[in-house]
Amino acid sequence: AQSVAQPEDQVNVAEGNPLTVKCTYSVSGNPYLFWYVQYPNRGLQFLLKYITGDNLVKGSYGFEAEFNKSQTSFHLKKPSALVSDSALYFCAVRLNAGNNRKLIWGLGTSLAVNP
Amino acid sequence: DGGITQSPKYLFRKEGQNVTLSCEQNLNHDAMYWYRQDPGQGLRLIYYSQIVNDFQKGDIAEGYSVSREKKESFPLTVTSAQKNPTAFYLCASSGRESGGHPSTDTQYFGPGTRLTVL
Numbered sequence: 001a002q003s004v005a006q007p008e009d010q011v012n013v014a015e016g017n018p019l020t021v022k023c024t025y026s027v028s029g030n031p032y033l034f035w036y037v038q039y040p041n042r043g044l045q046f047l048l049k050y051i052t053g054d055n056l057v058k059g060s061y062g063f064e065a066e067f068n069k070s071q072t073s074f075h076l077k078k079p080s081a082l083v084s085d086s087a088l089y090f091c092a093v094r095l096n097a098g099n100n101r102k103l104i105w106g107l108g109t110s111l112a113v114n115p
Numbered sequence: 116d117g118g119i120t121q122s123p124k125y126l127f128r129k130e131g132q133n134v135t136l137s138c139e140q141n142l143n144h145d146a147m148y149w150y151r152q153d154p155g156q157g158l159r160l161i162y163y164s165q166i167v168n169d170f171q172k173g174d175i176a177e178g179y180s181v182s183r184e185k186k187e188s189f190p191l192t193v194t195s196a197q198k199n200p201t202a203f204y205l206c207a208s209s210g211r212e213s214g215g216h217p218s219t220d221t222q223y224f225g226p227g228t229r230l231t232v233l
Contacts (some may be wrong), residue, residue, distance in 0.1 A: 042222035107157040
């Protein structure tokens with residue numbers, strides 16, 4: 001079965017420290033990978049995506065993610081966390097298949113940045 | 116959230132009533148989606164539409180219905196057949212991006228509607 005795993009329900013990090021939110025996937029073929037952020041009672045905001053090319057993708061708000069095909073991972077990173085980064089983060093995968101638009105979602109990771 | 120509006124923000128329904136959630140987009144996107152979000156369960160796809168006058172069931176379509184009569188609008192009706200409708204409902208849209216094909220599209224989300232059954 002095709003799936004996305006976010007192995008940590010919650011991540012805690014001190015302000016100013018680097019942060020990592022993990023995502024691994026299990027899909028057949030070559031995937032397209034996405035990260036979204038959700039603040040309380042709000043819709044999801046797109047952060048970044050990997051389609052092809054450079055494995056390191058840079059996105060909004062200073063976030064970046066590295067695609068690792070051998071480890072089937074797409075971890076989200078930021079060099080220096082802000083308290084305002086505290087939110088729920090979702091990883092999603094889409095199969096590279098023509099007109100396919102359906103996303104497979106992880107269950108989310110709650111990030112808490114402590115001042 | 117820009118370009119996609121959902122209304123109302125909060126909706127209360129009595130058991131046995133149908134309710135309709137509105138989703139409008141001005142991004143000229145071909146595809147639109149409805150998701151349901153419950154705590155700890157992530158996002159689950161209810162229905163999606165890739166073109167006007169066409170839509171497909173997602174993973175949890177039972178008890179819901181949709182229509183896509185206009186490109187910019189994709190209303191969701193939560194019927195009385197939906198056993199546990201209390202949830203946060205999210206609408207999204209996506210469109211063909213330069214040089215890409217549909218599977219590379221980014222989905223953009225509205226602000227959501229929180230439905231509570233009394």
